[in-house]
Amino acid sequence: MATGRTHRPATRSRGIPEATVARLPLYLRALTALSERSVPTVSSEELAAAAGVNSAKLRKDFSYLGSYGTRGVGYDVEYLVYQISRELGLTQDWPVVIVGIGNLGAALANYGGFASRGFRVAALIDADPAMAGKPVAGIPVQHTDELEKIITDNGVSIGVIATPAGAAQQVCDRLVAAGVTSILNFAPTVLTVPDGVDVRKVDLSIELQILAFHEQRKAGEEAAAHEGAVPAPAGRDDSTDQGPDGDVPAVMPA
Numbered sequence: 001m002a003t004g005r006t007h008r009p010a011t012r013s014r015g016i017p018e019a020t021v022a023r024l025p026l027y028l029r030a031l032t033a034l035s036e037r038s039v040p041t042v043s044s045e046e047l048a049a050a051a052g053v054n055s056a057k058l059r060k061d062f063s064y065l066g067s068y069g070t071r072g073v074g075y076d077v078e079y080l081v082y083q084i085s086r087e088l089g090l091t092q093d094w095p096v097v098i099v100g101i102g103n104l105g106a107a108l109a110n111y112g113g114f115a116s117r118g119f120r121v122a123a124l125i126d127a128d129p130a131m132a133g134k135p136v137a138g139i140p141v142q143h144t145d146e147l148e149k150i151i152t153d154n155g156v157s158i159g160v161i162a163t164p165a166g167a168a169q170q171v172c173d174r175l176v177a178a179g180v181t182s183i184l185n186f187a188p189t190v191l192t193v194p195d196g197v198d199v200r201k202v203d204l205s206i207e208l209q210i211l212a213f214h215e216q217r218k219a220g221e222e223a224a225a226h227e228g229a230v231p232a233p234a235g236r237d238d239s240t241d242q243g244p245d246g247d248v249p250a251v252m253p254a
């Protein structure tokens, strides 16, 4: 499991627990799909199923937003999209920089889903001089020498690190010194940051390891079932069920 610090208390100042904040994007994704199909209202059960979350937990989460739905009608889809987007800070544009434009950085730069969710890729930065000026996803790569200027000029507060692990801390330090206060780290290393800086870590190999654990367990249970013991249980979605603290998506605290 990833380790490290998020530098945020378990409950934010406005009283929304971190576990609820971590589920808001799941609700938003499900609600956006409903909105695109022009569905006007949704019940807590339907929405919970679409988001992969328990419906009692969903109702509790929405109570933090002051959204209780209407008995017999459910929740207003458009209004909830607005409420959750506002809560997540998505009603404003967030310029992000991606540092390390190799296989992963280029794939991230090419991913259209950021822009449609309000995250504009303001710049692509790499240490390789041979890459400077080359366009990736239509954006010319800039050299790391320019990093501080790029952050300042674009008012960037969110940085994405997709460099090799050995370079990540140094890149992180430069981003933070230049004014970045949120970092999404793809490099397989634990970053140290000062208070007030949020780090989230994405590690797909950890997700695969968790799946491997369940595969192994299922195989063991099947073998036991063949011997007439316990029946194998149905599959589960661990990305949205992480114990008493609630559902957490594949992005983890650093």
Ligand SMILES: NC(=O)c1ccc[n+]([C@@H]2O[C@H](COP(=O)([O-])OP(=O)(O)OC[C@H]3O[C@@H](n4cnc5c(N)ncnc54)[C@H](O)[C@@H]3O)[C@@H](O)[C@H]2O)c1
Residues within 6 Å of the ligand: 099, 100, 101, 102, 103, 104, 105, 125, 126, 127, 128, 144, 162, 163, 164, 165, 167, 170, 171, 185, 186, 187, 188, 202, 203, 204, 205
């Ligand atoms: N989190 C995940 O699920 C996941 C998945 C794949 C890869 N990764 C990690 O992402 C990172 C990138 O993987 P990749 O396959 O794209 O590697 P890559 O070698 O293709 O690309 C790395 C890029 O970083 C650049 N770079 C190196 N040092 C730098 C520095 N100090 N500043 C700026 N740029 C620098 C290199 O020039 C290169 O272009 C690795 O750490 C890898 O382990 C994570």
